Amino acid sequence: MRLTIRHTTRYSFDAPVSHGLQQLRKTPKTGQQQRVVRWRTEVEGGHKELSFTDHHNNLVELVSFDRDTQSLAVISEGEVEIRDTSGVLGPHVGPAPLWLYRRGTALTKAGSGVRGLARTVEGETELDRLHSLMQVIHAAVAFEIGEPQTDWGAEEALAAGKGVCQDHTHIFITAAREMGWPARYVSGYLMLDDRVEQEAMHAWAEAHVAGLGWVGFDVANGIAPDNRYVRVATGLDYAEAAPVTGLRTGGAGEALSVRIGVAQQ
Amino acid sequence: MGDGGFFDEMWRDAGEVREPYRRFNAWFEDENPRDLLAKQREAEDLFRLAGITFNVYGRAEAEERLIPFDIIPRIIANAEWQRLSRGIEQRVRAINAFLHDIYHRQEIVKAGRLPEGMLARNAAFLPQMIGVKPPGGIYTHVVGIDLVRTGPGQFYVLEDNARTPSGVSYMLENRETMLQMFPELFVRNRVQPVQTYPADLRRSLAASAPAGTAGRPTVAVLTPGIYNSAYYEHAFLADQMGVDLVEGHDLRVVDGRVAMRTTRGYKPIDVLYRRVDDDFLDPLNFTPESQLGIPGIMDVYRSGGITIANAPGTGIADDKAIYSYMPEIVEFYTGERPLLENVPTWRCSDPDALAYVLDNLADLVVKEVHGSGGYGMLIGPTATKKEIAAFRRKLRARPGHYIAQPTLALSTVPIFSRAGLAPRHVDLRPFVLCSPEGVRITPGGLTRVALKKGSLVVNSSQGGGTKDTWVLED
Numbered sequence: 028m029r030l031t032i033r034h035t036t037r038y039s040f041d042a043p044v045s046h047g048l049q050q051l052r053k054t055p056k057t058g059q060q061q062r063v064v065r066w067r068t069e070v071e072g073g074h075k076e077l078s079f080t081d082h083h084n085n086l087v088e089l090v091s092f093d094r095d096t097q098s099l100a101v102i103s104e105g106e107v108e109i110r111d112t113s114g115v116l117g118p119h120v121g122p123a124p125l126w127l128y129r130r131g132t133a134l135t136k137a138g139s140g141v142r143g144l145a146r147t148v149e150g151e152t153e154l155d156r157l158h159s160l161m162q163v164i165h166a167a168v169a170f171e172i173g174e175p176q177t178d179w180g181a182e183e184a185l186a187a188g189k190g191v192c193q194d195h196t197h198i199f200i201t202a203a204r205e206m207g208w209p210a211r212y213v214s215g216y217l218m219l220d221d222r223v224e225q226e227a228m229h230a231w232a233e234a235h236v237a238g239l240g241w242v243g244f245d246v247a248n249g250i251a252p253d254n255r256y257v258r259v260a261t262g263l264d265y266a267e268a269a270p271v272t273g274l275r276t277g278g279a280g281e282a283l284s285v286r287i288g289v290a291q292q
Numbered sequence: 293m294g295d296g297g298f299f300d301e302m303w304r305d306a307g308e309v310r311e312p313y314r315r316f317n318a319w320f321e322d323e324n325p326r327d328l329l330a331k332q333r334e335a336e337d338l339f340r341l342a343g344i345t346f347n348v349y350g351r352a353e354a355e356e357r358l359i360p361f362d363i364i365p366r367i368i369a370n371a372e373w374q375r376l377s378r379g380i381e382q383r384v385r386a387i388n389a390f391l392h393d394i395y396h397r398q399e400i401v402k403a404g405r406l407p408e409g410m411l412a413r414n415a416a417f418l419p420q421m422i423g424v425k426p427p428g429g430i431y432t433h434v435v436g437i438d439l440v441r442t443g444p445g446q447f448y449v450l451e452d453n454a455r456t457p458s459g460v461s462y463m464l465e466n467r468e469t470m471l472q473m474f475p476e477l478f479v480r481n482r483v484q485p486v487q488t489y490p491a492d493l494r495r496s497l498a499a500s501a502p503a504g505t506a507g508r509p510t511v512a513v514l515t516p517g518i519y520n521s522a523y524y525e526h527a528f529l530a531d532q533m534g535v536d537l538v539e540g541h542d543l544r545v546v547d548g549r550v551a552m553r554t555t556r557g558y559k560p561i562d563v564l565y566r567r568v569d570d571d572f573l574d575p576l577n578f579t580p581e582s583q584l585g586i587p588g589i590m591d592v593y594r595s596g597g598i599t600i601a602n603a604p605g606t607g608i609a610d611d612k613a614i615y616s617y618m619p620e621i622v623e624f625y626t627g628e629r630p631l632l633e634n635v636p637t638w639r640c641s642d643p644d645a646l647a648y649v650l651d652n653l654a655d656l657v658v659k660e661v662h663g664s665g666g667y668g669m670l671i672g673p674t675a676t677k678k679e680i681a682a683f684r685r686k687l688r689a690r691p692g693h694y695i696a697q698p699t700l701a702l703s704t705v706p707i708f709s710r711a712g713l714a715p716r717h718v719d720l721r722p723f724v725l726c727s728p729e730g731v732r733i734t735p736g737g738l739t740r741v742a743l744k745k746g747s748l749v750v751n752s753s754q755g756g757g758t759k760d761t762w763v764l765e766d
Contacts, residue, residue, distance in 0.1 A: 048545060048576055076547065076592075077592060091545060121423075127412075274587050
């Protein structure tokens with residue numbers, strides 16, 4: 028399947044920004060199951076300083092705010108071709124060693140809630156157990172449309188019993204690591220069948236299974252990612268795979284607007 | 293005067309002067325002790341004038357304190373030094389190869405020579421360095437290897453300070469002071485110079501500039517500021533090298549580079565000799581609250597636009613748990629037998645080792661894996677029963693945080709006291725510079741001396757002093 032994507036993030040400020048930087052992880056990855064046909068990211072109210080590939084193989088672009096700007100817009104646009112592999116991505120390639128994905132982070136720290144949940148998981152094979160884990164979380168945490176609580180960890184989301192895709196993903200990777208699988212966070216796009224315009228990017232999880240390699244789990248929807256899913260950035264948690272990580276001085280009164288369009292070509 | 297079975301570097305047991313000290317001793321015997329005592333006080337005044345003081349952590353009332361200086365030099369023969377420097381160079385080359393390997397293919401883990409857990413569960417392993425190629429392939433531009441001596445040819449490495457070794461300013465000021473006060477000594481003895489260190493450092497840093505740097509590389513020293521215990525040294529080194537001393541707020545990312553504010557706008561920096569720890573280096577990438585760093589410097593570094601000396605993530609090489617693997621590390625990367633001895637080390641994370649350590653606490657030195665500066669350690673032989681009992685509880689609670697070593701019979705060198713010469717225990721921190729041009733070791737280094745009789749703790753924060761360290765020409 029070939030998808031066209033247009034993603035605009037616009038920040039506006041009541042007061043001018045004297046200095047600020049944003050790290051962007053907004054370029055889809057090229058891999059076995061997806062190919063980037065064309066992609067470009069443009070910035071208004073700021074400029075690109077540099078780019079590099081990070082340890083999760085994400086393309087990172089560093090953008091600085093133009094002096095005293097009161098708005099910054101990041102516009103990404105392109106085309107990606109995707110093959111359906113039933114969520115199976117194959118062997119780990121790095122550059123980070125596989126063991127890194129066993130490490131917990133502040134957002135994916137297991138507590139009694141996640142451990143208790145992990146104990147209810149059943150299944151014969153590794154894959155069965157991971158699917159069972161996905162269903163258990165899907166049932167325990169209601170999907171709620173709205174703003175994510177970016178500082179919420181897996182335990183908080185599980186205790187609340189509701190959350191957005193980010194929370195489902197955090198709970199899954201926390202539990203999966205607890206149960207012995209390397210696991211990671213994926214930030215990306217999902218084509219919806221009933222509409223083009225969306226308010227947010229999607230997030231899902233990947234776990235590393237012996238013999239298969241990395242396998243995707245869209246916990247929020249309770250399904251395996253197929254050819255409607257575009258992988259953009261990966262990391263140990265949301266903080267490492269976030270499309271934008273920023274820091275600025277000045278610029279009080281931030282307002283954010285996001286417009287995403289994902290359509291089949 | 294060899295005291296209680298310890299090796300004395302000046303005197304043999306029979307009261308005979310060892311070769312390197314012969315000329316010094318002849319001079320000393322002709323001097324009037326009262327004059328020397330006056331000189332000792334004069335030396336302290338010189339240090340106070342120069343402003344070399346030292347902040348002691350955890351002592352609010354006396355924030356700055358002079359490190360005592362002893363006028364009796366520590367003297368090493370050239371042949372002894374040559375052997376020692378071969379061992380140091382071998383070790384430093386191995387450390388660089390190790391750092392490159394663990395942040396790339398991790399061959400040492402694949403070969404089964406280092407357990408994966410030593411990296412995977414190590415807080416000093418910096419994931420952001422994975423796959424990064426530092427300019428010129430150098431990770432540790434400046435290393436200070438702590439050595440102790442137990443016999444004529446027997447040196448042990450106590451610690452590899454691979455992140456930000458300090459103390460080089462004391463090495464330089466100690467020599468400067470001795471030259472001023474006892475010029476005649478340097479006529480009688482041909483002592484190898486240390487004063488070239490700042491120029492050597494400058495050259496070594498410049499040689500490590502990113503590929504494609506045009507013209508003479510711009511070097512700067514980054515300091516956390518005047519409240520840092522080593523601020524004096526940061527200012528001193530910048531001054532001696534003739535480069536800018538900067539703080540985080542003087543720098544920002546401009547046109548994909550790290551640039552410093554000048555009267556004529558922003559000037560890009562090629563090499564930053566930073567004396568700010570990794571955690572505080574970049575609020576965008578590490579600790580967001582840090583006021584000491586430069587947002588985005590890691591991004592510039594990862595895109596190849598600046599040299600950070602030492603490279604981020606080098607701390608893992610002086611981690612005390614990794615230390616216990618240094619003999620394997622040296623052999624793995626150099627294919628040679630290690631020339632310098634490692635102190636036998638028990639890793640308390642291992643249950644058998646822990647059991648042994650708990651049974652023998654009174655004879656061992658126990659250190660925190662991530663500690664430094666002599667804080668939070670137990671020296672069994674001099675500890676009270678109460679201290680040992682308290683430490684036993686700490687060890688049981690978090691065994692993985694500790695390693696233990698036997699107490700070594702540290703060599704002694706005399707200090708000058710009212711009662712004449714008196715032997716005191718010493719260590720040695722030679723300073724090593726690495727660049728693509730090679731490894732350069734300043735002859736000598738910083739000798740730290742435990743001023744309290746019988747004490748084995750030489751750290752300045754624990755009442756240690758320093759001495760000028762001479763390496764003689766042949």
